[in-house]
Amino acid sequence: MTTATVTDNAMTCPPAACPPAACPPAAAQPAQVKVPFVDLKAQFRTLENEVLTAIADVCREARFCLGPAVEAFEARFAEYCGAAHCVAVNSGTSALHLAMRCLDIGPGDEVITVPATFVATAWAISYVGARPVFVDIDPASRTMDPQRLAAAVTPRTRAIVPVHLYGQPADMRAILRFAESRGLPVIEDAAQAHGASCDGRRVGGLGRIGCFSFYPGKNLGAFGEGGALVTNDPDIAARARALRDHGQRRRYVHEEIGYNYRMEGIQAAVLGIKLARLDAWTAARRAHAAEYTRRLAGVPGLTLPREFPDRPGVYHLFVVELDDRDAVAARLQQAGIQTGLHYPVPVHLQPAYRHLGHAAGDFPRAERLSARCLSLPMFPELTADQIDGVCRTLTDILAKRGRADRPPQPSGAD
Ligand SMILES: Cc1ncc(COP(=O)(O)O)c(C=O)c1O
Numbered sequence: 008m009t010t011a012t013v014t015d016n017a018m019t020c021p022p023a024a025c026p027p028a029a030c031p032p033a034a035a036q037p038a039q040v041k042v043p044f045v046d047l048k049a050q051f052r053t054l055e056n057e058v059l060t061a062i063a064d065v066c067r068e069a070r071f072c073l074g075p076a077v078e079a080f081e082a083r084f085a086e087y088c089g090a091a092h093c094v095a096v097n098s099g100t101s102a103l104h105l106a107m108r109c110l111d112i113g114p115g116d117e118v119i120t121v122p123a124t125f126v127a128t129a130w131a132i133s134y135v136g137a138r139p140v141f142v143d144i145d146p147a148s149r150t151m152d153p154q155r156l157a158a159a160v161t162p163r164t165r166a167i168v169p170v171h172l173y174g175q176p177a178d179m180r181a182i183l184r185f186a187e188s189r190g191l192p193v194i195e196d197a198a199q200a201h202g203a204s205c206d207g208r209r210v211g212g213l214g215r216i217g218c219f220s221f222y223p224g225k226n227l228g229a230f231g232e233g234g235a236l237v238t239n240d241p242d243i244a245a246r247a248r249a250l251r252d253h254g255q256r257r258r259y260v261h262e263e264i265g266y267n268y269r270m271e272g273i274q275a276a277v278l279g280i281k282l283a284r285l286d287a288w289t290a291a292r293r294a295h296a297a298e299y300t301r302r303l304a305g306v307p308g309l310t311l312p313r314e315f316p317d318r319p320g321v322y323h324l325f326v327v328e329l330d331d332r333d334a335v336a337a338r339l340q341q342a343g344i345q346t347g348l349h350y351p352v353p354v355h356l357q358p359a360y361r362h363l364g365h366a367a368g369d370f371p372r373a374e375r376l377s378a379r380c381l382s383l384p385m386f387p388e389l390t391a392d393q394i395d396g397v398c399r400t401l402t403d404i405l406a407k408r409g410r411a412d413r414p415p416q417p418s419g420a421d
Contacts, residue, residue, distance in 0.1 A: 040396040042384045044345035045224050049388040054280060058230075061276040070272045073252070080275040081235070083282055084219075087202070090212035090237035092244035095270035096251050099198040099220025099234040103131030103168075105250050105268065106194045106216040106236055109243045112137050112165045119159050120168040120196075121151050122353040123373040127220075128170055128196045129354045137165065139363070141355050143370040147313050149173065149326070152372075153181035166192050171200035171210050173349070173382075174226065174292075174323035175312065179205040179213050186214075194218065198234075199323040201227040202289050206317055211237045221278055226292070226323050227285050229274040291387035292322040295394060299325055299383065302398035306405055310379075324349055328379040335404055336381055342400045347382035 051058070065076050077095050085093035096102050112118060114136035120128050122141045129139040142155035151169040167186050169177035179195075186193045193214030197203075201219060203210045211217025221233030238244055249256045254265025300311055310328035312320070326349060329335060336346045353373040355365040367374060383397055 040390075040392050041343040042345065042389075042393045042397055044347050044382070044384050045386045046388055047223055047228070047386075050386070053388070054284075058277055058280050061280055062273050065272040065276050068272075072269050072271060074272045074275075076272040076275040076279065077270050080270075080279045080282070083279060084235060085237055087282060087285075088209050088211040088217065088237045090217065091239045092241065093235050093237045094244055094247040094251060095233070095235045095275060096247075096268040097234065097270055098232045098268075099196075099218060099222065100127040100130055101251070101266070101268040102218035102220070102234040102236040103127060103194070103196065104134045104266075105247045106218055107131050107135040107137065107166075108250055109216065109246050110166055110192055110194070115163060116165040117161060117163040118166045118168060119156065119164060121170055121172075121373065122355040122370045123149060123350075123376050124170040124172060124196065124354060125198070125350060126354055126357060126359070127198070128168060129360065132168070138163075139354070139360070140164070141365075141370055141373075143372045144172075144376065145178070146372045146376070148175055148178065148315060149312075149376055150175060150177035151182060153178050153185055156182070156185050160189060160191075164189075164191060166194055168194045168196055169214075170196040170198075171203055171320075173312070173320065173326050174200045174203055175315070175320035176200060176203045176205045176210050176318040179210070179318070183213065192216070198222075199225065200321055201225065202285055203321040204319065212239065215240065216243060221274065226288065226321055227278060227281055230277045231271070231274055233270055233274045233278065235270075288387040289321045291389075292385060293319070295385060295387075295389050296320075296322045296325050298391075298394050299398065302394070303327070303401070306402055307409055308405055309401075322385055324382045325385040326380050326382050328376065329381060329405070330379065331408070332379050332381050335401070335408070338404045339397075339400060342404075344397055344400055345384060349380060349382050351377055351380075353377045 081093040081095050112135050116137040117140045118132040118137050119140045119142055121144055123144045132139040140159050142159045143152055144150055145152040149172050169182050171177055183193060195211055195214045195217040197211040197217045198220035200210050205213060211219060217237045219235045221227055221229040236247055250265045251268035254261045254263045256262060303309055303311055308329055312326060339346055354360060355370055
């Protein structure tokens with residue numbers, strides 16, 4: 008039982024990750040309630056009538072690719088992000104790719120990003136023939152460490168791509184200050200952070216370009232694939248609009264090599280309805296995170312996400328860190344609690360990036376996060392009973408583990 012097909016590339020702990028000898032069934036604690044990692048069906052039930060009506064409107068008008076629903080969503084999402092323009096596309100990966108194209112990044116160029124991200128951040132850099140240059144993360148925020156940027160810049164550096172991982176904004180104040188001092192554009196990977204803010208301004212609109220994913224399990228998720236880029240630069244917006252539609256600004260005049268990255272009308276209709284609820288869903292996620300934190304603070308061996316008052320996160324994921332993560336995930340799974348791993352292998356150690364020549368130890372903080380991260384169930388409709396079930400079961404598993412780790416007392420000791 009996993010949710011891998013409906014979550015944001017989530018991986019629940021596969022049975023093979025925990026061989027029977029390491030994880031006896033007797034150790035599993037039955038939860039009072041079954042807790043899915045994400046429950047998109049629960050969200051659909053709250054929207055069903057409204058969303059089906061909006062989809063029917065698109066069908067009646069037969070405006071399936073781009074069209075008025077997409078334009079309406081673009082206007083509203085740009086405003087939501089505090090940006091002048093939004094260009095809706097068919098995935099977050101496409102948005103990142105178009106961002107690279109719009110900044111004319113290409114072969115021989117370098118783009119700085121983090122290894123602690125979903126691989127698509129680096130794909131976009133590779134798609135245009137540039138080289139991803141990684142900097143390690145700040146372990147507290149799990150996002151780009153601005154202190155590492157100076158050492159990573161070379162004459163070939165063309166952009167910096169911080170990732171607002173798990174919904175936690177990167178330290179944009181420091182990153183933008185550094186980027187400005189070097190004349191470098193910043194592309195925000197905000198795929199996991201719709202509505203998060205830094206110093207009171209929403210992410211996505213802070214750098215030159217902000218990229219979002221609307222994959223179904225995201226905080227703002229379509230009923231299929233979707234993405235968008237936002238920008239204050241009208242030339243970038245116009246170029247991205249052309250590139251997403253086969254490089255044409257006028258029909259059948261293809262000014263440069265483009266793509267079919269158009270957003271579908273049905274997805275825009277769904278996203279428009281969901282956008283009106285996003286702030287309420289974010290408030291629910293933040294309340295769930297506060298409750299997890301209240302219940303789990305002080306549990307030995309468990310590191311919890313940190314809050315940064317000047318840049319509050321939107322908890323796309325609630326990621327704890329612990330040793331022996333795979334065995335704990337397997338025990339939770341046996342107790343009916345699904346978890347995810349985001350992400351078990353950092354990008355610099357992925358086989359696809361072997362050619363970059365990295366080795367284990369190059370980015371120790373990102374590697375430590377990969378080895379220890381465990382995403383607990385997190386979605387707006389999570390109930391108090393479900394949070395209680397997760398906290399009780401996890402606490403129990405860790406307490407038992409703590410007792411098992413303790414050396415036996417010598418006989419006669421008092
Ligand atoms: C940080 C990050 N960047 C980029 C992407 C790519 O978005 P999409 O799956 O919509 O292509 C994702 C999606 O999981 C992501 O989490």
